[in-house]
Amino acid sequence: MSYKIAVIGEPETVAGMSLTGVTYSHIHSNAEASLSKLEEFLNNSEIGLIIVTHSVAEGLGFEFRKIMRQKGPLPVILRIPDKTGRTPKYDELSEMIKRTVGAEIIVKKGGA
Amino acid sequence: MATTTTIAPTRMELMKLRRRISLAQKGHDLLKEKMDALVMEFFNVLGRIQDARGKSLQQLSNAHRALTKCLALTGTLETLEAARETRRGAQIEISTRFIMGIQVPTVEAGKIERGALERGYDVLLTSSSLDDAAREFEGALKLLVELAELEASAYALAGELEKTKRRVNALEYIIIPGLKAALKFILMRLDEMERENFTRLKRIKAMLEERG
Numbered sequence: 001m002s003y004k005i006a007v008i009g010e011p012e013t014v015a016g017m018s019l020t021g022v023t024y025s026h027i028h029s030n031a032e033a034s035l036s037k038l039e040e041f042l043n044n045s046e047i048g049l050i051i052v053t054h055s056v057a058e059g060l061g062f063e064f065r066k067i068m069r070q071k072g073p074l075p076v077i078l079r080i081p082d083k084t085g086r087t088p089k090y091d092e093l094s095e096m097i098k099r100t101v102g103a104e105i106i107v108k109k110g111g112a
Numbered sequence: 113m114a115t116t117t118t119i120a121p122t123r124m125e126l127m128k129l130r131r132r133i134s135l136a137q138k139g140h141d142l143l144k145e146k147m148d149a150l151v152m153e154f155f156n157v158l159g160r161i162q163d164a165r166g167k168s169l170q171q172l173s174n175a176h177r178a179l180t181k182c183l184a185l186t187g188t189l190e191t192l193e194a195a196r197e198t199r200r201g202a203q204i205e206i207s208t209r210f211i212m213g214i215q216v217p218t219v220e221a222g223k224i225e226r227g228a229l230e231r232g233y234d235v236l237l238t239s240s241s242l243d244d245a246a247r248e249f250e251g252a253l254k255l256l257v258e259l260a261e262l263e264a265s266a267y268a269l270a271g272e273l274e275k276t277k278r279r280v281n282a283l284e285y286i287i288i289p290g291l292k293a294a295l296k297f298i299l300m301r302l303d304e305m306e307r308e309n310f311t312r313l314k315r316i317k318a319m320l321e322e323r324g
Contacts, residue, residue, distance in 0.1 A: 002203045002222065005253075015195040016179045019231070019246035020224060020253045021202035048206040049219065049260055073208060073215050073268065078260040081169060083176045093161070093266065100273045101151065 003048020003075070006041045008034055012083045013053055023047075028056045035060055038067065041075070048075050053082040119294050121301035129298065133291045140283040146212065147276045153211055154269045161262045168255035175248035182241040194242055199232030204257055211265070214272045219261035225250045 006024035007017040014025045024047060026037040034056055041050050057064050057079050068077060081087050119125055183191050205220040229235060231246055 001206055003206050005202050005204060011192070012176065012179060012183075015192055016175055016245065016249040017253065018195040018200075019179075019198050019242075020250045021198060021200050021226070021231070022253070023200040023202065048204055049257065051256065051260075068267075073217050073264070074206065076206070076217055076219060076260045076264045078256060078263060080172060080256060083180070087169075093158075093263075096267070096270045097158070100154070100270050100277060 001048075004046050005049045005051065006044075006047045006075075007051040008038060008041075008056055009051070009053035009080075010055065010082050013080070017051065022051075028053075028059070031059050031061075031063075035063055038064075042067065042071060050075050050077045052077060052079050054079050054086060054088055055082050058088060119298065121298045121305070123302070126295070126298045126302070129291060129295045133288065133295065136283055136288050136291060140280060140288065143276055143280045143283065147273065147280055149212055150269060150273045150276060154266065154273060157262055157266045157269060161259070161266060164255065164259045164262055168252060168259045171248070171252040171255050175245065175252040178241070178245040178248040182239070182245040185241045186239045190238065191242060191245075194233040194238050197233045198246075199230070202253070211269065212272075214268050216265045216268050217261060219257050219264075221254045221257040224254050224257075 004023040005017075006026075007014055007022050008026045008028055009017075011027050014027050018025055024041060024044070026034060026041075028034045038050070038052070038060070041047050052064075071077070119129075179191075202224055203222040205222060207218050208215050209218050210216065225247070231243075233242070
């Protein structure tokens, strides 16, 4: 199946992604608007990938995590750093490893 | 154990318990094997994520640098205008596959990289720095799509792993010990009943001998 891509982020990220031909975009200004847009993207069956910047995801906070937990396998939601390259200190992936494996595991570069 | 107080100490119950314990043990072993396989798969994906993340984030920061340069050279308005005019054709192919019975998406980037003329903005009104920025972003998007697949797989695997682990632990630390305790209770109880019976018979025998 062919799917389209959506992006939610600050103007620079949206502009850059628009240059690549991403179909749907939303410039983040406040949490409510972005949240409703995100739900709209989630319900749109032709979107397969939603790109959200970390800062927006953090701004949405609990609601975003709830969406991440409740959604099915599609669409895929990917969080990327914004133009400042900011990534959250709290790494969900390593937190997930801690919870599932029971020990913190640091994956070295170049494979596990 | 709560189970010990409600169980009837009979041979029938003992047989049933033995059967249940062996079933629980078998289930536990199977789940444990599944968990081990999942952990292996999970770490395999994690290793690839680390690589993909490094590469795509590097490319993304390159792209942002090119875009910033373009914003400075051609002006913010013109650049954003061009971005809005760009043809919106990016498509990705998503299918799902199964790892150990878990649905995991496979994402493949379609044709994302384009030539300057295919992008749809006016080439005459924009500078080559916009082309650079667009090219860099296209490269970044391609890598990000790969990363998205891996991260989605990791999340799906981790969810399943957690579920399996909870089941294994429930069997290992609660259900099997509970059943074993019940088994022990019945065995003790049956032994005790036998001893009681034995002394009763002895006593009756002694009484009969006294009378006779």
